[in-house]
Amino acid sequence: MGRVSIEKLRHSLLLVIEKHSPLRTALKYDQNEECLMQTIKPMTFGHDLYKFQISKIRSREELENILFDEETNETYFDLANGIVFRCHIIRMMSEIDDDDDLAASSARMNDYILFNFHHVAFDGYSTELFQDELHLAYSNDTLDFERSLQYIDYAQHEKQLDMTKAEEFWKHLLDGFEIDKHLELPYDRRPSTTQRSGYGSSVNFEFDRELVENILAYADEVHVSVFQLALTCYYIFLLNLSNGENDLCFGNIHANRYRPELHSIIGMFVNLLPYRMKLDPTWSFEHTLLQVQNLCLQVLENSHLPYQKIVQLNHHQSKIVNHLPFMPTVFRFDSINTSNEQIQLDDATIYPLSLYHTNHHTDQQNVSKFDLLFSVEYHHINKIMKCSIDYSTDLFDQKTIKTMCDRFCVMLQQLFGSSSLNSATLKQTPICELSILLPYEINLL
Structure with a gap:
């Protein structure tokens, strides 16, 4: 419960911005040098370092419109002037509220505080870091500024890395594959x-708890990570969903924080990596898992090569002239190590608002960066596994995606469900024989 002091919140945000320089870094393209120049803005108080806004609303529909606007409005950021972050307080007004109450000095219960970051300065891993830093700044009115490494140091270090070995790996992995081919x-x-x-x-x-427990037990039994197991299931699912297409390649969103020093820095480290594998439909599930595990280890070792350079290495394999190919289909795995996603600001608690559940009145109130994004979210503490499929409404209807979800669950139940008495045998059978048919389809046979 409690209230959040707006003045104290704004001061705390300045402390976080001061400590984490990517939140005040300007980006400009230097035509002479033909490169992107980064300039860290000084902490000159009185000058704009981020955008701050207060709005009042009276309905859920207004909230949904604001959230969609925040997600799509490019004018809210100014990269050339280092404005890559904004805070938007949304006040839910009741019938008895006076409009003058908008100028109140605190955010109250049932108000919304939206933190919006440009992706050039902030990745998903940075979210928990930001929450922790904001809590410390608000509670102590200060932050520890003793840092061994800044994001700009990482950027300079990356430029000096020898990429020869990584370039050879990606050339070999993607050799002969049309990188912009659609599944x-x-x-x-x-x-x-x-x-x-x-x-x-x-x-x-x-997934139901019993299925998750069986998945985790199997991963532990064969000494693979949950990510490697989930990725294997996705490969096999695509093989069967695409009528036997066995040369599969899709993107994977990689955290790219390959050194311990990078785990405490807010910034944009994420790299999109193409995972290509030629599956043999006669492979067993267990053999496929070993092949995927080997691929994951090789990719991890060479994950520091930026996606743009990976694409350039294989640009000749694109049929589209003067077009930078992208991975239209992406698999994402998030491993959540904490059950506490809320932010504690003195006696006030800020709870997360999921964007997935705010827009029900229309099928076009989300943004799709990819044709298809299949996400798996595993919560270590609660042993919960959630999935989502984000899709382009240019290509898919919701009914089709729901059917796709059902088919994926059918396949997992065959492999890990308690009702599958022969699940051990299934893991030895050819992966092309794993069924994704729904119950009513089986009855029609």
Whole structure:
């Protein structure tokens, strides 16, 4: 409960911005040097270092519109002047509220505090770091500024890395593959061009506890990570979903914090990596898992090569002239090590608001960066596993994606469900024989 002092919050945000320089870094393209120049803005109080806004609303629909606007409005950021962060307090007004109450000095219960970051300065891993730093700044009115490494140091170090070995690895991995090729998915409207409206939606589902326990037990038994096991299941699912397409390649969002010193720095480290594998449909599940594990270890060893350079190495394999290929299909795995996602500010608690559950009135109130993004979220402490499929509404209808989710769950139940008495045998059978047919489809056979 409690209230959040707006003045104290704004001061705390300045402390966080001062400590983490990416939140006040300007980006400009130098035409003479043909490179992107980074300039860290000094902490000159009185000058804009971030944007701050207070709005008042009276309905859930207004909240949804604001959230969608925050997600899509490019004018809220100014990269050339280092404005890459904004704080938006959204006050939920009641019938008895006076408009003058908007000038109140604190955010109260049922108000919303939205922190919006440009992706150039902030990745998903940075979220928990920001929450911790804001809590410390608000509680202690100061932060520890003794740091061994800054983001700019990492950027300079990355430029000096010898990328020869990594370049050879990615050349070999993607040799002969059309990197902009589309998977044979059950499209409702086939992609004829690379242009997308940007509109999308999502479908979310959660595995039951017994299934999660069986998945974790199997991963522990065969000494693989949950990520490697989930990735294997996704490969096999795509093999069967795409009618036997066995040369599969999709993107994976990689945290890219390969050194311990990088774990405490707010910034944009994420790298999109293409995971290509030629599956043999006659492989068993267990053999496929070993092949995927080996691929993951090799990719991890060479994950520091930026995606743009990986694409450039294989640009000749693109059929699209003067177009930077991208991975239209992406797999994402998030490992959550804490059950406490809220921010404690003195006696006030800020709870997270999931964007996935705010927009129900239309199928086009989300943004889709990819044609298809399959996400798995594993919570270590609670032993919970959630999945979501974000999709472009240019290509898919919601009904198709829901069916895709059901098919994935059917396959997992065969492998790890308690009702599958022969699950051990299934793990030895060819992966092409794993069924993704739904119960009513089986009855029609």
